[in-house]
Amino acid sequence: MKMKKKSVSEWVKSGDPWVWLNAGAVAISVIMVVGLLLLIAVRGLGHFWPADVVEANYALPGQPAYNIVAERVESVEVPAAQLREAGINIPDEHELMQRTLMKTGNRDVYGADFRWVLDEYLTDSKRPEMLFTAERHEWGNLYGYLKAVKENGQIVSETADLEPTDSALATWQVFEKSIDRAARIHEEIKKIEKTDIGRINYGLERIRLKQRSLELEGKLTPAAEADLAAERSQYDEEYKGLQQSLIDLYGEINRDSFIVQVMDGSVHEIAVAKIVHAYRANAMGVPEKIGFYFVKLWEFLTAEPREANTEGGVFPAIFGTVMMVLLMTVLVTPFGVVAAVYLREYASQGWVTRIIRIAVNNLAGVPSIVYGVFGLGFFIYFLGSGIDQAFFPEALPSPTFGTGGLMWASVTLALLTLPVVIVATEEGLARIPRNVREGSLALGATKAETLWRVVLPMASPAIMTGVILAVARAAGEVAPLMLVGVVKLAPSLPLDGNYPYIHLDQKFMHLGFHIYDVGFQSPNVEAARPLVYATALLLVIVIALLNLSAVTIRNHLREKYKSLEM
Structure with a gap:
């Protein structure tokens, strides 16, 4: 029996083209994502690999040759005509022409740590094993040959060799020990400055505010002033010891220095305390590079x-992002659920309720920067200033809550994501069968008990869906945060050992703003580019982990209350 072939019109009417069209659209979307x-991961994660350092001669036509020591970053092809217009005799x-971006480092010596070179005019390229890379606290990378190590101005080890001889390797080992010693001292200094002295400064500030508060209340008696002075003197004595x-x-940390020869042949003496890491990438095997990669x-x-x-x-930015999202979630969930319960369970379903629902749906489409302006005007300038006047008059004119901070950023984003939670919760409440409510009421439960023990537990998966959508949107927002609390660099975390431990008034760092700052505000664009990719990938991973946690909770609740939906 022969099958009858479908005509084109019948095939279109059957809906098969739309199925294939949708499947293709989904496949293309998945491939693009x-x-x-993958692009972000390759560009970002590749930054931490210890790249080999190349030494070569470079001479453009009609120009003198010079030595270049650098890491290869990327290569592109450019029209020769463009190079001729730039004055290069091609x-x-x-x-x-193949052009390569080389990271030459040594910005304190050359003024810039990147330069473009034409591959055709690079000659005698080699990778010497004793050529080393040093990451510094300032001025970026340093590339060169180690010549000597000093202690208290006296040379303790030196070498004239540029090859891995016993003398050169011994000097390198002394150099590594000096770096380790400086790193340990640096950690001790950091602990004293940020933890111990930070605690003393915090205590002195509390004494100052307490004294000012007593002055405003007219209770600053000689006895109270003497107590405050005694407490202040204890902090002063402790500070003198720490100082x-x-x-x-x-x-001790400035005791050691080293002498390095850079690519132009000049010799420089640099303090070991300025070095974060030093390694000889050309002499490292694959296992050593993998180990160093994970350290970085x-x-x-x-x-x-x-x-x-x-x-x-970027740890402060990770911490600030996660903490802000958690605070936002704690704030938005109860308000969103209460609003949805009232609209669905208690409010009369008339034209007023319909208008409110339309307004809630429209609020979900308002640009985020508008919420930022509202947060700045209402939460900071109005509410925050009022809180300062009422509860922190002793700190004025310095604002406490009358300026951007973690709390106002979280509240602003909670307001931004509130419509999402309301809509998702309402949809979950609408799906609960009416006979479930009636059965609970028939057994003698009140409406409030029915709502609390039956309706809300069954709607909890929908509530968690709203929370997931809220987290996904809030974690990546940047525009409103620029107005209500995020900063380029926060010297301390909003969570520490000083009372009240969580400092909601403190400014914080955020991964999204960090990407914007590094990508568009950095004075060194080439050096910042890999970190933009790495931070973007990290932000995606943080959002995915937060969402995954919420999805896990939602699935658990869905399984727990599945029997009630039957």
Whole structure:
């Protein structure tokens, strides 16, 4: 029996083309998302790999040759005509030229740590094993040959060799020990300055505010003033001891220095305390490079930023992002659920309720910067200033809550995501069968008990869906945060050991704003570019983990209350 072939019109009417069209659209979307994530991952994660350092001669036509020591960053093809317009004497037979961006480092010596070179004019390229890379607290990377190590101005180890001889390797080992010693002292200094002295400064500020409060209340008696002075003197004595410890530690950390020969042949003496890491990438095997790669990756996740956010880590930004999202979730969930319960369960379903629902749906489409302006005007200038006048008059004119901070950023984003939670919760409440409510009421439960023990538990998966959507939107917002509390660099975390431990009035860092700052405000664009990719990937991972946590809770609730829906 022969099958009858469908005509084109019948095939279109059957709906098969739309099925294939939708499937193709989904496939293209998935490919684009995966491709974007792969691009970000490759560009970002590749930054932490210890790249080989090349030494070569470079001479453009008609110009003197010079030595270049650098890491290869990327290569592109450019028209030769464009290079001729720039004043480079390129032969006429060339139409395209391969150009490579080289990271030469040593910004304190050359003024810039990146330069473009034409591959054709690079000669005698080699990778010497004794050529080393040093990451510094300031001025970016340093590339060169180690010549000597000093202690207290005296040379303790030196070498004239540029090859891995016994003398050169021994000097390198002394150099590594000096770096380790300086790193340990640096951690001690950091602990004293940020933890111990920070606690003393915090205590002194509380004494000052207490004294000012007593003055305003007219209760600053001689006895109270003497108590405050005694408490202040204790802090002063402790500070003097810590200050002397810092003087001793700074004397120790500045003891060592090293002499390095850079690519132009000049020799420089640099303090070992300025070095974060030093390694000879050309002499490292694959296992050593993998180990160093994970050390750098861990530093990126746990350290503080340095060099105008173009070096170091992003831990303060990770901490600020997660803490802000958690506070926002704690604020938006109860308000969103209460609003949805009232609209669905208690409000009379008339034209007023319909208008409110339309308004809620429209609020979900308001640009986020509008919420930022509202948060700045209402929460900070009005509410925050009122709180300062009522509860913190002793701190005025310095604002406490009358300026941007973690709390106002969280409240602003809670307001921004409130419509999402309301709509999702209402939809969940609408799906609960009416006979479930009636059965509970028939068994003698009140309406409030029915709502609390039956309706809300069954609607909890929908509530969690609203929370997931709220987290996904809030975690990536940047525009409103620029007005209500986020900063380029926060010297301390909003969570520490000083009472009240969580400082909601404190400004904070955020991964989204960090991407904007590094990508568009950095004075060193080439150095910042890999960190933009790495931070963007990290933001995606943080949002995915937050959403995954919420999805896990939602699935658990869905399984728990599935039997009630039957």
